[in-house]
Each structure stands twice: as C-alpha cells, then as structure tokens.
Amino acid sequence: MSSIQHYAAPRSLDEATELLRGGNVTILAGGTDLMPQAKSGKLAFKPTLMNIRRIGELRGIDHGGGVFRVGALTTISEMRNHPEIKAKLGVLWQACDHFASDQIRNAGTLGGNICNASPAGDTHVPLLVLDARVVLASKPNGAVTTRTMPLAEFLLGPGKTRREPSELLVAVEIAAPPKDFVGAFFKFGTRPALDISTISIGIGGVLKGKALHGARVAFGAVAPTAIRSPGAEAALEGKPLDNHVIALAAAAAERDIHPISDVRASEWYRRELVRNMLERMLGDVGHG
Numbered sequence: 001m002s003s004i005q006h007y008a009a010p011r012s013l014d015e016a017t018e019l020l021r022g023g024n025v026t027i028l029a030g031g032t033d034l035m036p037q038a039k040s041g042k043l044a045f046k047p048t049l050m051n052i053r054r055i056g057e058l059r060g061i062d063h064g065g066g067v068f069r070v071g072a073l074t075t076i077s078e079m080r081n082h083p084e085i086k087a088k089l090g091v092l093w094q095a096c097d098h099f100a101s102d103q104i105r106n107a108g109t110l111g112g113n114i115c116n117a118s119p120a121g122d123t124h125v126p127l128l129v130l131d132a133r134v135v136l137a138s139k140p141n142g143a144v145t146t147r148t149m150p151l152a153e154f155l156l157g158p159g160k161t162r163r164e165p166s167e168l169l170v171a172v173e174i175a176a177p178p179k180d181f182v183g184a185f186f187k188f189g190t191r192p193a194l195d196i197s198t199i200s201i202g203i204g205g206v207l208k209g210k211a212l213h214g215a216r217v218a219f220g221a222v223a224p225t226a227i228r229s230p231g232a233e234a235a236l237e238g239k240p241l242d243n244h245v246i247a248l249a250a251a252a253a254e255r256d257i258h259p260i261s262d263v264r265a266s267e268w269y270r271r272e273l274v275r276n277m278l279e280r281m282l283g284d285v286g287h288g
C-alpha cells in the first residue's frame with residue numbers, strides 16, 4: 001500500500017542528497033522494479049517518493065584515464081549502444097544485449113539494477129568479472145561526500161545492500177581491462193525473451209596462448225547475491241584450457257555455488273546448467 005505524502009524531483013545531486021538526509025525516502029529511477037513491487041504489495045513506499053531522473057550528474061558514460069565511469073541513471077540501452085562498452089567491456093555489453101526487451105532496456109537503469117539487489121540481476125555478474133566499484137553519495141555535514149566500494153562488498157542478499165538510507169548510488173567505476181582480456185556472458189531463462197535469469201555465468205581473463213591469466217568466473221541466481229567463484233578461478237589460473245582443467249574448474253564452481261529450488265528451476269537443474277554451460281564457455285575460449 002502506498003503511503004506517499006510528498007513527491008520530489010530534484011535537479012541536482014546536492015538537492016537529492018539533502019532530501020535523503022532526513023531518511024524515509026523511496027528512490028525512483030526507471031521504475032521497472034519499483035512499480036511492479038509496489039503494485040504487488042512487496043514494497044511499501046516511504047513518505048517521500050524521490051524521482052531522480054532529472055539529475056544530470058547521474059547520467060553519462062565517461063572513459064578517460066583508463067577508467068569507465070557509468071552514471072547510475074545510464075539505461076541498459078545506453079550501455080548496449082555504446083561502442084566503447086561493446087569494444088572494451090564485452091562481457092557487460094553481452095549482458096545488456098540479453099536483458100529483457102527494448103522497452104525495459106530503455107527504462108531500466110544500471111543504478112536500479114544494482115540497488116534492487118536481485119540475485120538474478122543481469123549486470124551484477126559482468127560487473128563482478130570486471131571488478132567494478134560502486135560510488136555512493138550523501139551529505140552528512142552540509143557538503144556532498146562520496147565513498148566507493150567493490151560491488152562484491154556492496155551486495156548483501158536479496159534486496160539488501162550496504163547503501164545507507166541517506167545515500168544515493170551515483171556511478172559505477174570499472175578499470176578498463178588490459179589488452180587481450182577476453183570475457184563472455186551466458187544467461188539461461190525458461191523463455192527465450194523477457195525472462196529473468198534462471199542462472200547466469202560470466203567469465204574473463206587475459207588470454208595468453210590457451211591459458212587464462214587473472215581468471216575470473218562469476219555466477220548469478222545460484223546464491224543470495226551474484227558471486228565470484230574463487231575455486232573455479234584458482235583451477236583455471238594460468239593453465240591451458242584443456243578438457244581436464246575445464247572439468248576441474250566446473251567441479252570447483254559447483255562447490256562454490258548454493259542454488260535453491262524455486263519456480264524457475266530446481267537446485268539440481270541449476271547445478272547441471274552451471275557445470276555444462278561453464279564447460280561450454282571455457283571450451284569456446286580455449287578453442288577460439
């Protein structure tokens with residue numbers, strides 16, 4: 001049930017963080033998670049509904065100095081249409097390409113996808129592969145201050161993050177990966193389009209010969225948050241991607257994940273998907 005007493009549409013970060021100081025604010029970006037959750041009764045609005053869509057400082061994709069800074073209001077479509085994201089952050093681009101429909105991609109934002117903190121959020125897996133950091137702003141003592149932290153620390157569980165009620169997610173920072181970095185994203189849903197991930201997989205690393213260095217493996221929808229798989233990464237690190245190494249990595253990944261059975265799939269099926277699809281993805285990199 002809605003209990004909105006005040007609607008605000010600030011035009012600057014300064015104004016928005018001022019409003020957030022009092023707490024009791026629901027933040028609205030694209031509304032593609034928020035509105036269905038409110039309608040279904042899963043979410044109750046706080047007294048102030050703050051629409052952040054007019055805040056220019058939350059928009060845009062910059063990539064100077066070897067770091068991509070993607071504003072929280074950047075839509076999935078804007079990332080998908082960005083040539084540098086496609087060229088340099090291919091694993092993130094693939095996730096945007098597999099994300100919902102045009103309508104949802106045009107409205108849904110990166111900040112909303114992260115702060116909604118669904119274990120199946122499709123940007124989380126590539127952002128974990130890319131060691132992304134989130135930038136949070138607040139105004140504790142009359143001036144806007146920011147703090148950053150790795151996305152891996154920010155996500156705590158379904159719908160739960162380390163964001164304080166007084167904070168706004170302003171951007172995501174991603175160091176541009178080194179030359180020869182390869183990345184791939186895979187998502188399985190029960191329908192070919194418009195579906196939330198049953199599982200998702202992201203892999204990355206610098207390919208030297210047939211071996212991945214700085215190997216990264218991440219999964220979505222197999223634990224309370226998207227997770228990296230330290231076991232799979234250790235099994236892969238610097239080793240030629242042959243069948244034996246790939247099987248060891250897949251077995252290690254199975255030990256790192258904690259899938260549940262729900263309406264989308266059973267635990268057993270999720271484990272089968274993770275093993276089989278990770279083996280296929282690594283095989284493709286090894287033979288590529």
Ligand SMILES: Cc1cc2nc3c(=O)[nH]c(=O)nc-3n(C[C@H](O)[C@H](O)[C@H](O)COP(=O)(O)OP(=O)(O)OC[C@H]3O[C@@H](n4cnc5c(N)ncnc54)[C@H](O)[C@@H]3O)c2cc1C
Nearest residue numbers: 027029030031032033034100108109111112113115122169
């Ligand atoms: C039909 C349909 C299909 C979908 N398919 C997919 C899919 O394939 N993959 C996927 O991952 N998701 C999917 N979603 C979920 C949703 O579209 C995404 O999570 C989207 O990125 C949310 O962004 P938004 O801007 O709409 O967020 P909103 O709904 O506006 O907000 C989501 C949450 O984040 C908070 N929030 C938003 N921005 C900020 C900010 N800057 N700082 C702090 N808090 C903030 C809000 O208060 C709210 O709690 C789908 C949704 C629908 C309805």
